[in-house]
Amino acid sequence: MTNVIYPHRHLLGIEGLAPHEISALLDLSDQFVEKNRSSDRKATTLRGQTVINLFFENSTRTRTSFELAAKRLGADVLNMQVSASSVAKGETLIDTAMTLNAMHIDVLVVRHPDSGAVKLLSEKVNCAVINAGDGWHEHPTQALLDALTIRRRKGHLGGLTVAICGDVLHSRVARSNMYLLSTMGAQVRLVGPRTLLPAQAEKLGVEVFHDMVEGLRDVDIVMMLRVQNERMRGNFIPSIREYFHFFGLDYDKLSVAKPDALIMHPGPMNRGVEIDSDLADDVERSVIREQVEMGVAVRMACLKVLTQNLAEGNC
Amino acid sequence: MSARAPGRIAYVNARLLDPASGLDAMGGLLTDGEMIVDVGAGLFAGGVPSGVEVVDCRGACLAPGLVDMRVQLREPGEEHKETLRSAGEAAVAGGVTSMVCLPNTKPVIDDVATVEFVARRARKIGLAKVFPYAAATKGLEGQELAEIGMLAEAGALGFTDGTKALRNAQVMRRALAYAATFGVMIVQHPEEPSLADGGAMNEGEMASRLGLAGISPAAEAIMLERDMRLVEITGGRYHAAHVSTAEGIAIIRRAKQRGLPVTCDTAPPYFALNELAVSEYRTFVKLSPPLRTETDRQAVVQAIADGTIDAIASDHAPQDQDSKRLPFAQAEFGGIGLETLLAVSLELFHNGHLTLSQVIERLSWAPARLLGLAAGRLKAEAPADLVIFDPERAWKVNSDKMRSKSKNSPFDGRPVQGRVLRTVVDGRTVFTADA
Numbered sequence: 001m002t003n004v005i006y007p008h009r010h011l012l013g014i015e016g017l018a019p020h021e022i023s024a025l026l027d028l029s030d031q032f033v034e035k036n037r038s039s040d041r042k043a044t045t046l047r048g049q050t051v052i053n054l055f056f057e058n059s060t061r062t063r064t065s066f067e068l069a070a071k072r073l074g075a076d077v078l079n080m081q082v083s084a085s086s087v088a089k090g091e092t093l094i095d096t097a098m099t100l101n102a103m104h105i106d107v108l109v110v111r112h113p114d115s116g117a118v119k120l121l122s123e124k125v126n127c128a129v130i131n132a133g134d135g136w137h138e139h140p141t142q143a144l145l146d147a148l149t150i151r152r153r154k155g156h157l158g159g160l161t162v163a164i165c166g167d168v169l170h171s172r173v174a175r176s177n178m179y180l181l182s183t184m185g186a187q188v189r190l191v192g193p194r195t196l197l198p199a200q201a202e203k204l205g206v207e208v209f210h211d212m213v214e215g216l217r218d219v220d221i222v223m224m225l226r227v228q229n230e231r232m233r234g235n236f237i238p239s240i241r242e243y244f245h246f247f248g249l250d251y252d253k254l255s256v257a258k259p260d261a262l263i264m265h266p267g268p269m270n271r272g273v274e275i276d277s278d279l280a281d282d283v284e285r286s287v288i289r290e291q292v293e294m295g296v297a298v299r300m301a302c303l304k305v306l307t308q309n310l311a312e313g314n315c
Numbered sequence: 316m317s318a319r320a321p322g323r324i325a326y327v328n329a330r331l332l333d334p335a336s337g338l339d340a341m342g343g344l345l346t347d348g349e350m351i352v353d354v355g356a357g358l359f360a361g362g363v364p365s366g367v368e369v370v371d372c373r374g375a376c377l378a379p380g381l382v383d384m385r386v387q388l389r390e391p392g393e394e395h396k397e398t399l400r401s402a403g404e405a406a407v408a409g410g411v412t413s414m415v416c417l418p419n420t421k422p423v424i425d426d427v428a429t430v431e432f433v434a435r436r437a438r439k440i441g442l443a444k445v446f447p448y449a450a451a452t453k454g455l456e457g458q459e460l461a462e463i464g465m466l467a468e469a470g471a472l473g474f475t476d477g478t479k480a481l482r483n484a485q486v487m488r489r490a491l492a493y494a495a496t497f498g499v500m501i502v503q504h505p506e507e508p509s510l511a512d513g514g515a516m517n518e519g520e521m522a523s524r525l526g527l528a529g530i531s532p533a534a535e536a537i538m539l540e541r542d543m544r545l546v547e548i549t550g551g552r553y554h555a556a557h558v559s560t561a562e563g564i565a566i567i568r569r570a571k572q573r574g575l576p577v578t579c580d581t582a583p584p585y586f587a588l589n590e591l592a593v594s595e596y597r598t599f600v601k602l603s604p605p606l607r608t609e610t611d612r613q614a615v616v617q618a619i620a621d622g623t624i625d626a627i628a629s630d631h632a633p634q635d636q637d638s639k640r641l642p643f644a645q646a647e648f649g650g651i652g653l654e655t656l657l658a659v660s661l662e663l664f665h666n667g668h669l670t671l672s673q674v675i676e677r678l679s680w681a682p683a684r685l686l687g688l689a690a691g692r693l694k695a696e697a698p699a700d701l702v703i704f705d706p707e708r709a710w711k712v713n714s715d716k717m718r719s720k721s722k723n724s725p726f727d728g729r730p731v732q733g734r735v736l737r738t739v740v741d742g743r744t745v746f747t748a749d750a
Contacts, residue, residue, distance in 0.1 A: 094640060112642065115526035115527050115642070115643065116526075117642035119595075119596060120640075135642075136526030175524075199518045199529055200519050201523060203520040204520065
């Protein structure tokens with residue numbers, strides 16, 4: 001048996017992972033970054049294996065990234081887009097899981113609008129499951145790709161101060177990042193209006209700010225979150241104009257951060273809502289496109305590790 | 316089970332528990348037909364008269380059958396989740412001899428015919444007795460008052476919109492005032508709906524971690540505060556169901572101190588579990604109101620002990636697999652509780668918070684008194700509704716073995732202590748435990 005770097009059957013979330021497990025996934029991802037940059041991008045690691053992207057929510061970026069990652073490893077990939085608005089969507093979830101399970105697939109990549117739905121599905125199947133985002137809960141590969149981006153730029157994660165800004169309440173990206181960065185010894189700040197921060201956020205091991213200038217002071221990393229209009233029930237902010245005025249990232253607010261602070265965004269961006277358009281494109285400060293590149297490498301690493309675990313019975 | 320009226324039966328070697336009279340002693344009890352005719356420590360000291368059937372309790376507790384003041388029956392309308400018969404079987408297996416059902420059936424219990432239908436069906440089945448609450452407003456829509464006077468006359472014990480709060484203050488005010496005319500109570504689900512809307516669990520750190528929309532404990536407090544004012548101006552009789560928060564309890568405690576005609580109950584999940592039970596997105600613990608924090612749980616225990624919480628009800632809410640095998644946010648609220656009511660409540664005794672007699676009081680005499688039922692007592696001329704149980708016998712809750720049609724027990728897998736051995740309704744044995 002080879003050295004098991006990640007002794008779990010699924011990747012459902014970051015919460016609960018050990019620092020050495022996260023580091024090992026990032027180390028492996030680094031190797032894939034180099035491979036993806038070379039002319040010899042195609043591998044045969046997953047030849048004969050089937051990966052299904054099962055998306056109960058619309059997604060282009062994440063699905064494409066997973067699809068490319070699986071194809072680069074030589075897997076057969078199938079994309080299933082299931083309408084989340086179908087009446088019996090819960091039934092669809094379990095039924096779909098059972099159906100796919102009967103087809104002997106190797107990895108299911110699942111996105112679902114409800115927190116906990118991917119875990120529920122993972123209990124019904126024999127294959128490995130990767131959570132590609134469940135409700136407001138977790139989006140572990142996004143946190144890993146963010147960590148990889150930061151680590152490659154800054155050399156380390158421990159000791160950094162990271163501000164996660166905006167609609168934290170509805171953000172699975174924020175939760176996964178919060179867990180990952182805290183686990184790796186970074187100091188996490190949440191910055192946003194009180195209506196968009198989760199209840200008792202300070203109990204989650206983070207510092208909480210409601211003012212961008214205070215929250216961004218001397219930080220190493222500024223992570224902007226998408227304003228998730230589609231997840232909002234009722235009034236959380238009075239207007240986009242007001243939101244950008246107080247919580248949108250522009251050069252002015254950024255000036256209090258460290259001079260070499262990096263700007264990140266999980267995409268897709270709402271330009272002029274949470275981030276100034278010019279700033280988003282500023283190659284000196286913004287690593288938003290780099291994040292996309294890291295995404296493919298991280299997903300290749302996860303696919304490789306999970307299929308290897310299944311094949312060798314490491315979990 | 317025979318519906319034939321039984322003759323005289325002597326229950327001997329029993330630890331008699333009658334909270335109403337304070338009796339807690341070894342002794343015997345004699346029933347004749349549907350009634351208790353004698354009870355006491357010295358009864359049968361000279362032997363059981365000939366011609367009397369003898370039930371040897373072998374030292375087990377003999378108490379008034381439990382009166383469960385909050386049960387959802389699902390019949391008529393959702394018989395795939397529970398029927399009057401399956402609920403009746405679950406009830407008597409749990410030592411419950413009388414249950415009060417919510418009007419949230421399909422059709423809603425908001426007219427005399429439906430009240431009579433439920434009562435007649437239950438009598439025919441002959442297990443636990445069923446007494447309905449009727450709807451406070453027509454169709455549970457929270458707008459127009461139901462025919463409270465006629466429904467009360469037909470046997471409705473109280474008026475409630477069931478799992479929905481009476482949200483409109485003016486409607487609540489009139490319901491309280493009008494019901495007071497007939498001496499009946501309004502039962503509230505104390506939760507401000509606009510604060511609970513869309514929520515799946517208690518608001519706080521746990522919900523934030525799990526990424527689930529929260530229901531603030533303030534939703535309970537706000538509704539109770541409002542209702543206390545309405546009780547004050549109407550003098551209406553008010554009962555808050557399944558109180559779950561420290562804050563809510565404090566409000567009721569203050570109201571009682573001021574002499575307002577207010578009572579309340581809680582259910583076992585709120586003193587035996589807290590929100591941590593949700594950690595794996597277990598939909599069987601998705602309840603309404605939601606499981607709260609450990610601090611709230613302790614406050615509920617304290618309030619049961621000091622009497623601020625008058626009664627314990629099962630809050631039995633059957634949900635089938637299709638309603639629970641779903642992502643947490645989509646799953647229905649509710650858990651079954653008839654069969655675990657006594658055993659989980661006995662934890663309050665085993666943990667030293669209440670005496671055995673106090674636990675029985677909260678489960679039988681207190682709700683009977685609040686509802687005006689001739690039940691919950693061991694005394695001559697009371698109906699022979701009895702439970703014989705061993706408070707020490709240990710067992711493990713197993714949802715699959717439950718008699719309810721639905722298996723959604725929040726206590727599945729929990730080791731508990733206290734087993735019902737025999738249940739008697741109107742003098743007839745309707746349940747005996749397997750040896």
